[in-house]
Amino acid sequence: MDADRGLVDAAAAGSREAFDELVLRYQGPVFNLVRAMTAGDTDAEDLAQEAFVRAWRSIAAFRADSTFRTWIFGIAINVVRTHRGRRSRLRQVFWSAPATGEADDGPLDRASVDDGIERPLAMREVIDRALATLPEDMRAAVVLRDVQGLDYREIADTLGLPIGTVESRIFRARQRLRPLLEVLRKK
Amino acid sequence: MTCPAAEPLIARYADDPGALTAGERQQIEHHVAACDACRILLDDQRHVVRILQARPPATPGAAFTQRLAGRLDSEPQGVLALANWRAWTVTLTPVAAALILIAWLGVGTGTATTSRELAAAPETFTGWTEANATVDPAAVFLQPSSGDGLIEAVLTGAAAPAGERNAR
Numbered sequence: 488m489d490a491d492r493g494l495v496d497a498a499a500a501g502s503r504e505a506f507d508e509l510v511l512r513y514q515g516p517v518f519n520l521v522r523a524m525t526a527g528d529t530d531a532e533d534l535a536q537e538a539f540v541r542a543w544r545s546i547a548a549f550r551a552d553s554t555f556r557t558w559i560f561g562i563a564i565n566v567v568r569t570h571r572g573r574r575s576r577l578r579q580v581f582w583s584a585p586a587t588g589e590a591d592d593g594p595l596d597r598a599s600v601d602d603g604i605e606r607p608l609a610m611r612e613v614i615d616r617a618l619a620t621l622p623e624d625m626r627a628a629v630v631l632r633d634v635q636g637l638d639y640r641e642i643a644d645t646l647g648l649p650i651g652t653v654e655s656r657i658f659r660a661r662q663r664l665r666p667l668l669e670v671l672r673k674k
Numbered sequence: 675m676t677c678p679a680a681e682p683l684i685a686r687y688a689d690d691p692g693a694l695t696a697g698e699r700q701q702i703e704h705h706v707a708a709c710d711a712c713r714i715l716l717d718d719q720r721h722v723v724r725i726l727q728a729r730p731p732a733t734p735g736a737a738f739t740q741r742l743a744g745r746l747d748s749e750p751q752g753v754l755a756l757a758n759w760r761a762w763t764v765t766l767t768p769v770a771a772a773l774i775l776i777a778w779l780g781v782g783t784g785t786a787t788t789s790r791e792l793a794a795a796p797e798t799f800t801g802w803t804e805a806n807a808t809v810d811p812a813a814v815f816l817q818p819s820s821g822d823g824l825i826e827a828v829l830t831g832a833a834a835p836a837g838e839r840n841a842r
């Protein structure tokens with residue numbers, strides 16, 4: 488049973504108060520998801536907001552066979568995809584160099600993790616830059632599992648994929664991440 | 675179990691062994707015990723899981739909620755309401771109930787009136803004459819004409835019989 492069902496029904500009936508409560512519950516997880524999916528893109532807040540605006544527009548169409556959490560995460564991932572697609576097209580227009588992920592700020596190194604009191608932030612930056620090197624389908628699956636904590640069934644629902652495909656993508660994503668996250672080993 | 679078949683299970687075994695069935699767990703443990711390469715893969719997977727799970731969550735700025743509320747306020751409520759069948763259902767329930775009540779009362783009254791009118795109405799068409807047809811075009815259907823004259827008149831432009839002419 489979806490713990491948000493009552494609020495979702497009220498919001499679907501037009502209650503902004505109910506929707507605002509859903510926003511309070513999920514603004515942190517949605518923003519965190521968008522940040523992890525966009526390597527700390529400065530537009531992350533706008534993208535997270537766009538996800539909620541789209542959810543408000545279409546909450547009447549929300550299907551009872553999924554949870555609000557998987558639904559809003561799915562919307563957020565679509566918003567990120569749209570944003571990245573637009574960016575990619577702009578890159579193709581204005582730059583000749585092909586886009587190879589978002590992590591184009593130089594190599595990951597231990598110095599960025601050992602730079603004093605900002606270590607948690609540096610650690611997050613290293614992880615997000617490593618995530619940004621993944622193909623988008625792998626990134627979404629592994630972020631939903633290991634960063635957001637969804638179970639495999641929820642991830643399958645969110646991404647509209649069979650569980651076997653989700654398992655396979657997560658496995659391959661982790662294998663690609665392992666050397667990139669080596670700088671964080673033994674920390 | 676082959677190594678490729680073990681990989682998806684290794685992914686799940688690395689982050690949540692309890693989510694596997696007893697049979698799956700037994701299979702993967704048996705395979706990893708016998709396969710050095712898959713044991714290394716399992717260690718790698720666990721290592722990545724630990725790091726990703728330790729990633730400090732990012733939190734939105736203090737103005738996030740307020741800014742979002744402003745954007746939601748500017749959303750067209752009319753369009754939302756039109757697309758929102760649940761809102762329609764809730765809003766229109768009392769209206770529908772009132773309409774049903776009115777219809778029920780109306781049917782009750784209508785039935786009584788109709789009964790009275792029927793009681794007063796002539797039981798035969800004896801009183802109908804061609805003169806009636808001059809004031810009531812529908813009366814043409816009560817005339818003994820077959821309608822052939824009317825059709826002929828339309829086709830030829832000739833004058834129709836009196837009863838049928840009244841009907842035109």
